[in-house]
Every structure is written in structure tokens, then in C-alpha cells.
Amino acid sequence: MSVLVARRLAAAPVVLLAVTFLVFALGAASPFDPVRQYAGDAAFTASARNLEQIRAGLGADRPFVAQWWSWLGDALTGDLGASRSLRMPVGQVIGERLGWTVLLVSVAFVLTLVGGMALGILAARRRGGVLDRCVTGAMYTLEAAPVFWLALGAVWLFALRLDLLPAGGLTDTSASVVTADQVGAHLVLPAAVLAVSQLPWFVLYIRQSLIAALAEEHVLGARARGLRERTVLLRHALRSALLPFLTLLGSRVPELITGALLVETVFSWPGVASATVQAALALDFPLLTALTVLATAAVLIGNLAADVLYGLADPRVALDG
Template sequence: MAWRLAFAVPLLLAVTFGMFALAKASPFDPVRQYLGDRAAITSPQIMAEIRANWGIDRPLLEQYTTWLGNLLRGDLGESRSLHLPVAQVIGERLGWTLLVVGCALALMLVAGLALGTLAAWRRDSWLDRLISGTAFATEAAPVFWVGLLAVWVFAVTLGWLPAGGLTDAASASVTVSGLLAHMVLPVTVLAFSQSSWLLLFVRESVIGVLKEDYVTGARARGLRERTVLLRHALRSALLPFITIMGARVPELVTGAILVEAVFSWPGVAGTTIKAALAVDFPLLAALTLLATVAVVLGNLLADLAYTVADPRVRVLGVS
């Protein structure tokens, strides 16, 4: 874990510098995007003054070092599209993203582990083919397509659940019951779209472990099949899963961005799309940095969890 922590700093610096380089080379003019229709009647002098105030007319290295210095002082700048401090924008939306992602992650783990183990236990049966076939189909389906399909079926056609947002249009405040109802679709879609790889991975791992000699010996000692499956096979199959879980964090972040956009969820992930469309670079830079930190922390937590699950493995030896 120590080498991962040491690697995190240059990784974050490389990602953020690359982000500035891409912004500098981008053909999109943030000033014209900011002015909108007014850009056609705004004089070049005023537009040049705006660029100077924002500092985007400076050399790349100077822009980056200025941003980095402000970052170290806790100043993330001001959002050009929302006209609010970037730290305030993130602070107001981060909790909603963590709520949806946390609930989806818990649902994904429970469903993936249960169905993957069941498919391995009933290998080559109709149930295994049904579970595995559905997982392969889900893996190929884009997240936004699944979200739009869920809105059409459960919100538009059946009318069982709200289509998006935190509250109904007529409600002036957020209630617990209303929040839970509005969470059902985004949480379920995010968990559903991310659980297929987990299910298939657990299935293959459990099938491999069930062939091991110690599992055969446990059965020979007369242990119940459920005990063999849960306490021996599944427990051993989870060790490689912990490592791969950390590597799949980027997909979870991407899924959260798309789900929040589809369901108009006011989280920090969906704000990334709005910042990109508005060429709101201060906000986009902070959100990119936040996503990179989330990926790094996900891998660190996976290493730590692997060490806790198997004390024989040294921390530095975890790949």
C-alpha cells in the first residue's frame, strides 16, 4: 500500500496537467460559451478582457501552476456556468452522489454474490443459463439505455415510480418517503448495470473453487452442501474478487455520471456532463480531480480489504 500512496501523487499531477493541456488545445472557446448569444454583439476587446480575468490567455504552465497553488490553499475557483464557488457546488451535490452510489453498491454486491453463487451451484442447468445469459446481455447494454428503458416502463407506461429528480414537481421540500421513491430507479439501474461482471466473476470463481481438493474433502466429511458452498467455496472465491473490485471503480464512476444525467439526480457526477457542455473548466477540473481521487482510494481500499481477508498476504505484495 505504501508504494500505491507514493504513486498517487505523481498520478494526480499527471492527470491534472493532462487535463489543462487538453483544455488549452480544445477548439471550444469558454468565453463564447459563457456569453452565449451575446457573443455575437460583444466586442473583441471585452472578450479579451474576460480571457485575461480568467487567466486563459496565459501560457499552459503558468495556468497550471496558478491552479495548483490555489488548490493547495483550498481554493477551487468559481463555476462559470453556475456562478458559485466550485467548493460549494461540490459540497451541495456530493452527498446525493454518495447516497445513490452507496445504495447501488450494496445492492450490487448482494445480488451479484447471491446470483453468481447460485449459478455456480446449479452449473449447466436452465437456471444457470438464465442467470448467465441475462448477465451477458446486461453487460452489453449501455447504462443510459437501461436507464431510459426503466423510465419508459416503470414511470411512463406503468406509472409506478417517479421518472427523476429528488421530489415531485408540486413538492416544495424533500421528504423521506418521496426521496426513497425517487431513489428506486437510479439505484436499481446503477446496480443492475454494474452487477453483471460481478455475477459472472463470482460464478467462475466458485466453479473453480468447487473443484479443489479441500472442498471435495469437506463433502466427504459429510458437511451440508450449503455449508460447503458458503463457508468454503464462496469464502475462497472472494479473495480475487476484492482486488478486481478496486479495478472496476472507474466503471462505477462512469455509470453514476450517466445515471444521474438520465434521472436528473442533483449529484456531483451528473454535474460533470453539465460542466463539460458549458465548457466550465474550473468546475470540470475539480470534478476530474475528484473522480481520480475516488479511483485511487478504491484501489487502496481493495488492497486493505484483501490483506484483512487473507492475513497471509503482505500489503506490499498485493498486486
């Protein structure tokens, strides 16, 4: 396991370096002009000379390789540059928003685990029954539904029609300070939508793995010894079914990040995911590069953690990296 961790940690800087280079390369190949995006409406009346001065001030007149190398040198010293769209240092943007994204994703992930485990067990326990067919059908339907559609539907139903929950934001518009009660109320809808969007794969995987585990010899032996069905299901079959699931967790991190991008945008949640969308629309490459590196690091850490957990759960597995 130590060899696996060492190899992954050694490869991580190379991957992150390649990601930053690709972001600047894609920016150079983009048909959109970051200078005009930065100037906004003033770009329509500004002279060519003024636009060139802005371009020189932003460093956008240099080849993208030179821009990337300059950004990389500053980043290694802790200077991530300034956000062109938010008009503030990139480090400050990430510092102010990262915690809110971690809160949203953590709550959604816990809801997904709890809800998915319960529904998966119930469906597998009565395979082919009415409950199994209803749960499976609902999961396939949710799997086909786009995240933004679920978010807009939740806003329409729970905020506009029933007036039960706030439609978005972090606090009420009339609030002067951020309180835990208001954050909790505004967190319900986005966290629930993000959890529901991730629920299908978990429920279907748990159901299928549990059905396969119930046919294994040690589970059949437990039943033959007269153990209660609940004991056989939870202590024998479920433990075996969850082992492969650990490796699946790491592969779901990119989808969780993508879902957070859409959910934070629809609900105006002030996290780094919504800032990524804003940076992409404004061609804000300093901010976009830093956030892309952050997302890539999250994916690498998620995959490494999943492999390590699997090795700890089942020492018989060879982790060769």
C-alpha cells in the first residue's frame, strides 16, 4: 500500500502540470477574446488602441506558453493571480467559496449513502417484487433526468408552488448576517437535488451486488445455520457486497463535481463550482485554471482514498498502483 501511495503522489504533480497547460492551450484555441469579455459593454465603444493596452496589461498579448509559464512560476510561490471576472485575488475567491462547496457536497454525499443503502437493501431483499420493480424503475428514470432539470423542478415545486423552502442563495435577501438557521434552510434543496442526482448508481449497484452476495456459499451457510434473515442480510451479504463498492467511490467524484457545478449555478449557491461556471463564461483563465487544478486534485485524492480503503478492507487484494 505504501508503494501505491508513493506512486500516486509522484504522478500527481505531472497530471496537475498537464492540466494547467491544457487549460491555457484551450484558451488560446478559443475563438472568444478574453479582453472583450473583461471590458464588457465598454468593448463596443473602446478604440483598438485601448483594447491593445488592456490586452498588454492582462498579458494576453503574449504566446500562451509564455502566459502559462509565467502563471506557473507565480503559482509555485503561492500567487494564483487575480480573477478578471470577480476583480479579486484567486486565492481569496477559493478561500471564501471552498467551504460552502465542501458543505454542500458532504451533506449530499451522506444523504446519497444513507438513502441509497436503504433503497438498495429493500429492493434486493424482495427481488422481483412490487417494491423492487418500483425502486428500480424510479432509479432508471432519475438516471435519465438531467441534474439541472431536477434542480429547476425542485425550485418550481417546493419554492414557488408550495412555498416550503427558499429558492436559492445562502441566506434571505433581507438578512444582514449569515446564521446557521438560514444556511440550513437554504441548504436543503440544493443538497437534496445533488443527492437525488447521485442516488441511481448507488441504489442499482448495491441492489445488484447484494443479490449476487446472497447467492454466495458463506451466505447460504449462514442461512443453513438458522440465522435470522436480517442478520444474514446485514452482517454477511451486505459486508461482501460493499467491498467492490469502495473502488467505485473514487470514479464517482468527477460526476459529483459536475453535478455540483449545475446545482450551485441553479440555486445561486456561493461555492467554487458556481465560480467555475462564471470563470468559464467570462474567459477568466487565472481563476479557471486554479479551479480546474483544484477539481483535478479532488479526483486524484478520491481515487487514491478509494483504493486505500479497499486495500484496508480486504488485505488479500494486491495494490500495485
